[in-house]
Amino acid sequence: MKRLVTLLVVALIGSLGFAQQDGGVLRVATVSEPTSLDPITTNNIPSRLVFMQIHDSLVSYDENLNVVPKLAESWDVSDAGTEYTFHLRSGVTFQNGDPFTAADVKYTFDQALNSELQGQWLGILSGITGVDVVDDLTVVVHVAAADASFIDQIVYLGIPNSKVHQAIGADAYAINPVGTGPFTFVSWERNGDLTLKRNETYWLTRPHLDGVVFRAIPERSVAAVELESGGVDVAMSLSASDLLRLREDSKFVVDARPTLSYYYLAINNKQGPLADPRVRKALAMAIPMDQFVDTIFQGVGAIRAYSSFAPGSLAYSEQLVADYPAFDPEGARALLAEAGYPNGFETTIYTPTDSNRRQLGELIQAAFSQVGINAEVRSVEFGTLLPLTYNGEAPMWILGWTNGVDPNNYLYDMFHSDPAAWADNEVTFNSVRYENAQVDAWLEEARTLNNMGDRLVIYREAARVIFLDETAHVPAYHQTSTLAYRTSVQGAFADPNSGIELVSTYNNVWIDN
Numbered sequence: 001m002k003r004l005v006t007l008l009v010v011a012l013i014g015s016l017g018f019a020q021q022d023g024g025v026l027r028v029a030t031v032s033e034p035t036s037l038d039p040i041t042t043n044n045i046p047s048r049l050v051f052m053q054i055h056d057s058l059v060s061y062d063e064n065l066n067v068v069p070k071l072a073e074s075w076d077v078s079d080a081g082t083e084y085t086f087h088l089r090s091g092v093t094f095q096n097g098d099p100f101t102a103a104d105v106k107y108t109f110d111q112a113l114n115s116e117l118q119g120q121w122l123g124i125l126s127g128i129t130g131v132d133v134v135d136d137l138t139v140v141v142h143v144a145a146a147d148a149s150f151i152d153q154i155v156y157l158g159i160p161n162s163k164v165h166q167a168i169g170a171d172a173y174a175i176n177p178v179g180t181g182p183f184t185f186v187s188w189e190r191n192g193d194l195t196l197k198r199n200e201t202y203w204l205t206r207p208h209l210d211g212v213v214f215r216a217i218p219e220r221s222v223a224a225v226e227l228e229s230g231g232v233d234v235a236m237s238l239s240a241s242d243l244l245r246l247r248e249d250s251k252f253v254v255d256a257r258p259t260l261s262y263y264y265l266a267i268n269n270k271q272g273p274l275a276d277p278r279v280r281k282a283l284a285m286a287i288p289m290d291q292f293v294d295t296i297f298q299g300v301g302a303i304r305a306y307s308s309f310a311p312g313s314l315a316y317s318e319q320l321v322a323d324y325p326a327f328d329p330e331g332a333r334a335l336l337a338e339a340g341y342p343n344g345f346e347t348t349i350y351t352p353t354d355s356n357r358r359q360l361g362e363l364i365q366a367a368f369s370q371v372g373i374n375a376e377v378r379s380v381e382f383g384t385l386l387p388l389t390y391n392g393e394a395p396m397w398i399l400g401w402t403n404g405v406d407p408n409n410y411l412y413d414m415f416h417s418d419p420a421a422w423a424d425n426e427v428t429f430n431s432v433r434y435e436n437a438q439v440d441a442w443l444e445e446a447r448t449l450n451n452m453g454d455r456l457v458i459y460r461e462a463a464r465v466i467f468l469d470e471t472a473h474v475p476a477y478h479q480t481s482t483l484a485y486r487t488s489v490q491g492a493f494a495d496p497n498s499g500i501e502l503v504s505t506y507n508n509v510w511i512d513n
Contacts, residue, residue, distance in 0.1 A: 055158025344372025
């Protein structure tokens, strides 16, 4: 496997020879538009990229993905591992001046678990049995069973102003958020600019930037042109050819770092021919994924994936990589014939509108045609694609997943069965409808163990069943977190979880005028 080569380390905050300055509006080109700015109902990457600039969470990551305090100054865990007591930071206010209290935390958890809202946190936080307010600065979260991954799971659960959220409702809050974060919401023009301004009373530190403008530009070559022409200051996840060119230009900095992200061809495990694991394995064998990843990323933007565990994950397994089926179109045709589809079948692959995933879909389409499968590729907006996956309509689709550090988050959320959600076409991250009682039992057990070594044994065994025996997904790649930005931008940081940090415990972006 080719190892990712870091293009250039991030510029240090307050680089030698520069004095940090206040002022200026940072213009950021993203890949996809958010679906919502409500952190209670939403947990997809395009959305949290923005809403985590507006909101803070109880805990956060440092630059090395270690969990550190944020709105919670500290927390205690009961001996049984079923109670988490959070001691909250005092003197924090929301952007409208309301004080932040334990009531806001309780409201956040309660509403994240409100099935009527159909939020994306429902499955992730399903182990919570109750939340108690002890006083204004102390809150206790009760879970049904010990869960070693719990703290890691709530890093991106932003805390909204409960009074505002309750008063206007989730739909209105999604476009009018009020948090405690470094930037305050100003406006959102759909398919245009999403504008934030400095939170003058931010509790952590005064943001240097006057504001930030996010603009979704799915076509990565267009985003690169915007960066070079001065239309934007920062561009995320550019194509490999553009990154290589910009790296050689002294007017730009390219910051790239490996991530735990996982991109994949999802397969509806309950739909038609795809319900047969032999068919799903044939799909994997029909795709020369190494070649496709190299074609799209040219060795600088991603590496081939063999499971949801990236090489940087504790649960990564070289043995699984060695045992993964090789590209074998003849073997794929034989498996299809054995499953009763000697002449293949027709299907559809959905992709978001960004050029990388659209191109991957088209390459897979061509590979499938060589084994008799006629696949149509449909590129749709992110907000349109997600409901198609939840309701079981889409046969196949290409998406990505990044959710912290703990190995639990890369198996349990996507592969623990959720029949109740499937029956009602509700939101679930196991949208491929994978179901295996033994895997469910393993994943449930692993969460209760404190010894990471014991947990890793279980995760690696479960991964073999999911990806080798039953091919619930066809793994595609682990993408690099990349930022390309003008040299006037100082202190930018390519978040290893595929975001961008603007103000944190370790950086505060500023513009050198």
